[in-house]
């Protein structure tokens with residue numbers, strides 16, 4: 437059983453054991469908690485998302501030595517450099533989730549471990565320049581969590597401070 441940094445509760449499906457009814461694929465692993473016995477509360481889930489969002493930076497702001505959370509490996513990797521894709525030098529138009537579009541450039545992101553990925557200069561990644569920056573953002577999210585109601589909404593008295601973020 438592992439508790440998370442953000443507010444969690446004992447899984448109501450398995451009662452914290454991590455086990456539930458047996459099936460051939462996953463054995464007795466509980467689907468309510470993935471076998472951990474705990475799950476984030478609504479408040480914890482909102483605060484965790486706040487933390488993850490606070491880490492997002494466009495690649496144009498990421499420098500050599502910064503760390504990016506690589507979703508493929510599920511770990512932080514150190515950036516070697518970012519360069520414009522020499523084979524695709526023309527600007528491209530990217531449509532964002534909110535329906536707007538903008539022009540950007542294709543770039544190649546190289547990690548110190550030799551892995552590289554092709555992406556766009558305006559693409560956002562979860563990135564930090566130092567461990568201090570990561571801890572600072574984590575603490576800000578834990579502070580934010582304290583200002584949330586049980587259902588994960590910002591308490592009325594704090595709504596002004598965070599408006600527009």
Ligand SMILES: [Zn+2]
Pocket residue numbers: 447448449450451452453454455466467468469470471472473474
């Ligand atoms: Zn469970």
